Amino acid sequence: MSEATHAPAAVLFYEPGARWRTVTYGPALCAMILAIEVVRGGAVHWFGLVFCAVLLGGFVWLQVVAGKRHISVELTEEALREGAEVTSLRDIREVLPEDDEESWDYEDWQSARALGELSGVPRRRKGIGLKLKDGKLVQAWARDHVMLRAALTAALERRDGTGAEDEKEAS
Known part of the structure; x- marks a missing residue:
């Protein structure tokens, strides 16, 4: 066995x-x-x-x-699940900056496809722009988008090893 x-x-x-x-x-x-x-x-x-x-x-x-x-969301060290769609963290290049609330212009990612099988970002959720390794833009989303953004950014930094380098430079 x-x-x-x-x-x-x-x-x-x-x-x-x-x-x-x-x-x-x-x-x-x-x-x-x-x-x-x-x-x-x-x-x-x-x-x-x-x-x-x-x-x-x-x-x-x-x-x-x-x-x-x-409309459930789950982030692990390996993948981001938005509804029934699972995206590997290896396929995500970067988390794009938040949109400027005072700007009149939309960011390109705001019109991108939302992850999951729904046609857009669900109600009472806010989108987070992601750039994939193949160059496509998509939107992750969550009700607590600030926490998802922080957790996703930290997971990508750990995957790329940039978090450890930042900690060494700070000390």
């Missing part, structure tokens, strides 16, 4: 895309309404409230599954 097993790579940055707890919000609200109706007395709308709880829970469950699949 072979002893060559790969240990999972350390996660440097992670955003889940959606959280399972949101599935419980609709059914919890229906349960509270049901409890109020029982305590208050009179007609209790069992069927309607149970039906609404199942319907709300089902729709939100679909949204959470889609969110976890399509």
Whole structure:
């Protein structure tokens, strides 16, 4: 038997895309309404409230599954995963500077293809310009784009060995 097993790579940055707890919000609200109706007395709308709880829970469950699949972000020492698309860090040449909020001009990377299988940067996320080794520009994205940019820059510096040289020069 072979002893060559790969240990999972350390996660440097992670955003889940959606959280399972949101599935419980609709059914919890229906349960509270049901409890109020029982305590208050009179007609209790069992069927309607149970039906609404199942319907709300089902729709939100679909949204959470889609969110976890399509808008989650994970950065390891080897790869950046944006939704279902995985990009090797070896394919990334550099992280481009942030866009100037006060400038009237767009950076070239702002109109580049967003990583992942979505047509653009998802809502409530901000793009980060990346230049690939083949010269193409793409956008990585995250809700906490500042942390992703810092983690991605540090991972690329470690890969290229520039972080160690900077530390030697500083001391």
